[in-house]
Amino acid sequence: MTGLTDRAALVTNVEGRLREVGRAVRRTMLDAMPDGEPVQWLYGPMREYPSRPGKALRPALCLSAGRAFGASSEELLGIAVAIELLHNAFLVHDDVADGSEMRRGRPTLSATYGVAAALNAGDGLAIVAGQVLRRATRRLDRDLADLVWSEFDTMALRTLEGQATEVGWQLDNVENLGPDDYLHLIMHKTCWYTTIHPLRVGAIIGSGGTVDLGPLVRFGFHFGAAFQIRDDLLNLVGEERTYGKEILGDIYEGKRTLPLMHLLSVADDKDKALVHHYLRQTRSERTPDLVRSVRTLMDDYGSIDFTKEYAEGILMVAEEYFEQAFTAAQPGPDLDFLRSLVPYVWARWR
Known part of the structure; x- marks a missing residue:
């Protein structure tokens, strides 16, 4: 019972912090939106995603890492908001x-x-997002501002490279993929802009550009990979009401997720032929029955359990890298929050 109570308290604390950050960031995002015409076809739609509560993980990482390394909330908020605005642009x-x-x-x-x-x-x-970032970096000295802009440039390119890789796999109907391919994909498509970039930017501002970025990349990659795999699993086992996106959407879209890669590697010839047939269809051709059949095979061949175990192994590595990444950080609530994120992801699977 104690373990369940501790996990519940951990989840409550982390999600409470994320909601608090989310409210502040949403207000600032919406305040930054231009007024003008056409409202119906541009400025109205632009406000929609920023108005919808999301996880707020990226701005929370930026704010917490920055303060842990010595920055103030005032120095960091505009940067965190720019990150979240760009995230919303990517989502569209x-x-x-x-x-x-x-x-x-x-x-x-x-x-x-x-x-x-x-x-x-x-x-x-x-x-x-660029306008907000420009205003925020005016608070910084020129060299530090240039470093922050360079981080945004790198993040955007890494993200586009990952997106292009995934699109290419689908267009070329690539099927002979494994866990290493998946990790390479999400390092670029997800981890860089979800975890690595917010942590690095916050730490750069907090330390005045002196922090060792290598350990932050290693922690951010492993934590971000586990977080993405958890999201992939929720797409397969979650409820649309709480997940917020289309359940089984990854299967409908033919995305090369880790459960699908595992299924292709272990299925017998008959079932593998069904998966190959499914992958060669377009989204509109993938019927609900076909999608459910692929999802059932993931259970039959242990692909869901394999993916959970794989992610738990990555989380253990992330936990080891945490202390290296934040060895120069200041003790306090922000460092405690960052430290709690690995067990939080773990607790959400239990």
Whole structure:
């Protein structure tokens, strides 16, 4: 009972902190939105994703890491908001590319307004992110501001490389993939902009550019990979009401997730042929029966359990790298929050 109580308290504390950050960041994002015309087809849609509560992990990482290394909230908030605005811009484009129907519990922009208007709104969010970042970096000395902008450039390129890799796998119908391929993909597509970049930027500002970034990359990669695998699993086993996105959407989209890669590696010839047939279909051709069949095979061949165990191994490595990454950080609530994130991800699986 004590273990269950401790896990519940951990989840409550972490999610309470994330909600607190989310409220502050949403207010600031919406305050940064331009007023003008056309409201119906640009400025209104631009406000939709920032208005919907998300995890707020990225700004929370930036704020906590920055304060742990000595920065003030005032120095960091604009940077954290720019990160979250760019994340929302990426989401709009991701939803278009994936043909997704749900985002944060409501229809996607492309489902509501059409692809063209959604892409315009996504571009607009990216522009506002740059405006917010420019204002925020005026607080910093020039060399430090240049370093922060360079970090954003690197993050954006790594993310695009990952997105292009995933799109290429689907367009070329690549099937002979394994865990190393998956980790390479999410290092670029997910980890860099979800965990590594927010941690690095916060630490750079807090330390005045003197922090050793290598350990932060190693911790951020392993923590981010485990977090992404957890999200992949929730897409397969979660409930749409709490998950906020289309359940089984990854299967409908033909995404090369770790459970799918494992299934392809262990299925017998008959079942592997079914998976190959499924992968060669377009999203519109993948019927609910076909999608459910692939999902059932993941249970039959232990792909869900394999993925959970794989992620738990990555989390253990992340825990080891944490102390190296934050050896120069100041003790306090921000460091405690960052330290609690690894057991938090673990607790959410229990």
